[in-house]
Amino acid sequence: MADEFLRLNGSSGSVADTVLWKNTASPNNVVRLSNGTNHIGGTGNLEIAGPRPWADVRAFGAPTGSDDKQKFADALSAIDATGGILLVPPGTYTLSSSLTINKPVTIMGTSAAACKISLATNGPFIAAAHNVTFANITFTRPANSSTNIVFNASQTGTAWSGWRFEDCIFDQVALHCTRADRRVRGSVSTTGTQIVQDIAIIRCRFTTCSALALALESVNNVLVDGCLFESNSNSWAVYVAGSPNTGISPTVPGTSGVLITNSVVRNNTKGGISLYDARQCEVSFCVIEGNGSGVVSTALEIKWDSTETDSADRHIISGNRVKSNNGIGIMLNAPRCICIGNICEGNTDDGIYLDRSVNTTDRKTTDQCVVAHNICRGNGGVGINIAQSQQTQVIGNQCHGNTSGGIKATAPTVAVTNPGSVFSGNICYDNNAGGLTSGISVAGSRHIVSDNLTQDTNGDGATIVSGSTLIQRNGYGDEGGLSAGASPTAANWPVGVIVRNTTAPVTYWLRLPGTAWKQIT
Secondary structure, eight states, rough: OOOOEEEEOOTTTTTSSEEEETTTTTTTTTEEEESSSSSSSSSOEEEOOSSSSEEEEGGOOOOOOOOOOHHHHHHHHHHTOEEEEEEEEEEEEESSEEEOOOEEEEEEEEEETEEEEEESSSEEEEEESSSEEEOEEEEEETTTTTOSSSSOOOOOOOOEEEEEEEOOOESBBBEEEEOOTTTTTTOOOOBBBBBEEEEEHHHHHEEEEESSSSSEEHHHHHHEEEEEEESSSSSSSEEEEOOOOOTSSBOOOOOOEEEEEOEEEEEOOSEEEEEEESOOOOOEEEEESOOOOSSSOOEEEEEOOTOSSOOOOEEESSSSSSSSSSOOOOEOOOOSSSEEEEEEOOOOOSSSSEESSSSEEEHHHHHHHHEEEEEEOSSSSSSEEEEESSOOEEEEEEEETTOOSEEEEESSOOOOOOOOOOSSSOOOEEEOSOOOSSSSEEEEOEEEEEEEEOOOSSSSSSOSSOOEEEEESOOOOOTTTTTOSSSSTTTSSSSSEEEEESSSEEEEEEOOSSSSSSOOO
């Protein structure tokens, strides 16, 4: 018996009770318009030439709770090769075997809360087409299942682009977009999901995943917008990685052009976001808070593997709020990065940390960065900690209430070709909960420290530890000045500012150009 689609009630002078229905003998491409006796069409059928532009999974059977793969396969076959819409009505559909997506379709539910696909096997979806969209779908797994990823990661051959995920939920299962023959952390992989370029992940939720919730490896041009990453465990919530693999022909590109914006990354047991060996990525206007409950970790890190010959550089970190994480707030270990307009507060370690310790050979790993107009407050370490970085601009930041100082720069442990950084226009106050710690502490040589203000730091306003550094137009407040814990005759002490000598009894000194030091109190 045919499945009825639509009944039209007749009126005077027309055929009564006309019905639009499908022929079960050929359910994929035949539609009839009939009043039960007369049919429209040369052969009695009103036919849609070729496959349908859309298909409903439920038209091929209700979910069974076992393996509904064939229903999806039949619905997919019914859609034209040029694309269409595969409707997923409310219900929980189970996939226990592989399903190949080989057409540019939109697989769409009515709402993610009502339309669920339960993955009873690991990575049942196989990518085999460009321009595929999933919308309003929850991906989950059966109870006691070890399934942890949505897409099969053993693919080679064609690399696919144009995939979109909108308003989806990834519950206990992760989304990995990875290129075959990629290089990550110095190791080469030969297979991947092959979803690699022009990817959009919009308003999706990733929760309780036990692997990397979202992994983007050797991919290009990715937008992650308005997503929530919450309560994921054992690894990074968002992991972006991949250097160019020059060991194969043709060369496989590394990861670049990833934008993560307007998203929330919170309460994950390890770190929040990691950009590892990637290039020209941006993380902006995100909230990253409460991460690292299971292990001390970095909330947002940019890192360059010391084994790589290609630098990971030119990232933008802007407008983020990085709060109450168990570890460092933002760590930069890549050159030519811009870290601007972020708020780092209440993290257990440094607010912002530029770390050169990974690559000790050429010492270029965090050179030429800009750290500007950030607010670092109430962190358990230093507000902004510049560890051996050179040619870096630290400008217009506000650091207060940090336990181990406002701004600190340490000298390189090996010789560098072009040392020297600029520290200008920063405000540091109320740093260090106890003891003596500087508002601004700069070591090394050929720096410029100018137009900064330090005040009420429970210690020294600023300290120039060693080297030849230009110091000018800095202001110091209640406990202000510069101190080396020695006599104010050291050559590196500045001219034209008040200096606080911490050797008991505490005294204050002033030296004007062309004059000797004079005690003023």
